[in-house]
Amino acid sequence: xxxxxxxxxxxxxxxxxxxxxxxxxxxxxxxxxxxxxxxxxxxxxxxxxxxxxxxxxxxxxxxxxxxxxxxxxxxxxxxxxxxxxxxxxxxxxxxxxxxxxxxxxxxxxxxxxxxxxxxxxxxxxxxx
Numbered sequence: 001x002x003x004x005x006x007x008x009x010x011x012x013x014x015x016x017x018x019x020x021x022x023x024x025x026x027x028x029x030x031x032x033x034x035x036x037x038x039x040x041x042x043x044x045x046x047x048x049x050x051x052x053x054x055x056x057x058x059x060x061x062x063x064x065x066x067x068x069x070x071x072x073x074x075x076x077x078x079x080x081x082x083x084x085x086x087x088x089x090x091x092x093x094x095x096x097x098x099x100x101x102x103x104x105x106x107x108x109x110x111x112x113x114x115x116x117x118x119x120x121x122x123x124x125x126x127x128x
Contacts (some may be wrong), residue, residue: 035099046093046106048091048120048121049093056120056121057108057121063079064104076103076107080109081110085117087119087122091122101125104121106119
């Protein structure tokens with residue numbers, strides 16, 4: 001397997017392996033039922049703004065979220081612990097509309113496998 005595919009495979013595997021076991025087994029995505037298909041399509045075709053060859057991961061790591069601004073910086077609420085994490089400017093999507101006008105964050109749950117405030121991708125909603 002070439003290095004690029006290996007890297008992509010490990011990134012995508014992280015999304016599944018980092019999910020809580022209950023969510024993996026139950027297939028929980030925490031999206032309202034009416035939004036499920038829309039989000040699956042959006043997330044499955046989303047690539048990192050600062051590295052377009054790499055996926056933002058998948059439906060398990062991406063979700064609508066709240067944002068706040070502090071001292072000129074943007075923060076998004078991580079669903080697992082409610083912590084507002086900083087959004088690096090290079091992770092903000094600027095070339096694609098989000099599916100529903102809400103803010104969307106792709107980030108792994110807090111763990112030892114990623115730095116504490118890792119962000120894969122972020123899309124700013126129109127209502128913010």
